[in-house]
Amino acid sequence: MKAIGYKSPSETAIAESLQEYTLDMPVALARDLLIEVKAVSVNPVDTKLRGRINPSPDIKVLGYDGVGIVKAVGEQVTLFNVGDRVFYAGDMSRQGSNAEFQLVDERIVGLAPTSITDSQAAALPLTAVTAWELLFDRLQLNRDSKQSLLIIGAAGGVGSIMLQLAKQLTNVTIIATASREKSTDWVRKLGADHVINHHQPLAEQLTTLGFDTVDNIVSLTNTDQHFEQIVECISPQGKFALIDDPASLNVVALKRKSVSLHWEFMFTRSLFETTDMQTQHHILNQIAQLIDNGTLVTTMGEELGKISVQNLVKAHQLLESQTAVGKLVLAGF
Secondary structure, three states: OEEEEEOOOOOOOOOOOOEEEEOOOOOOOOOEEEEEEEEEEEOHHHHHHHHHOOOOOOOEEOOOOEEEEEEEEOOOOOOOOOOOEEEEOOOOOOOOOOEOEEEEEHHHEEEOOOOOOHHHHHOOHHHHHHHHHHHHHHOOOOOOOOOEEEEEOOOOHHHHHHHHHHHHHOOOEEEEEOOOHHHHHHHHHHOOOEEEOOOOOHHHHHHHHOOOOEEEEEEOOOHHHHHHHHHHHEEEEEEEEEOOOOOOOOHHHHOOOOOEEEEOOOOHHHHHOOOOOOHHHHHHHHHHHHHHOOOOOOOEEEEOOOOOHHHHHHHHHHHHHOOOOOEEEEEOO
């Protein structure tokens, strides 16, 4: 089968960063599904791993979002049948979705939404699971939550679905950050009650809006650049959550306000095969239902064409430029 990956890490995305290889067809065993990949999207985790992880075995296939058709099932599979159309975010310890076929544990797979295309569905899994776990597992928000929520970097993939989930499934007041006209319009469309610019002091802008402090703050990018302002802006006994990898973080600064720190990593359940690993199967099925009943919309920002070396490199470059709005998607080989 065709697969796109690399043998040596590269810190920046250039034409030689990824290559096409021919690999053996994987075999579904135990709880694995063998999925014929129809569409994928590209996430910051792809660029991070490409830049610093040496392949083991000798070729690393990236890709942590996929939509496809189940072609075979392992002997312990109970949740799916051959022919099912599914979507998933995969497992970073295994080969990824930038291949014609992929093995994925059924416990982290959902039935794909029926009302949208493969490309539109491929934009959703990783960011939807991340946003869901952030809002409902980490921050423990719910329908009765009438607090304030600041989302830093809200125009990207995770922010785009988090805005919708927070708007539709909670009663929080949502403040999003965006810095360009295009991204500002995007986050307003998806549910932001207020928009401020993360390139300007946050506290002053929040005060102008009438917020002395904010109950919950989620940082989706460049946390180290915003951390001092986060400490200033968060409410006493507030909750702070992040997903990125700052070089350093002075968590002692959170003590005076008794702020709780929540680090979200959606691969934790699959990496450690936690007892609640199948929760992600249920989350994805709920996301599919919310898409099909019109509560949520796809966060696809741009479709870049076929799944090819050239288009994947382009997607990596766009992500590294931090100018992408919504998710970058590729479909078909």
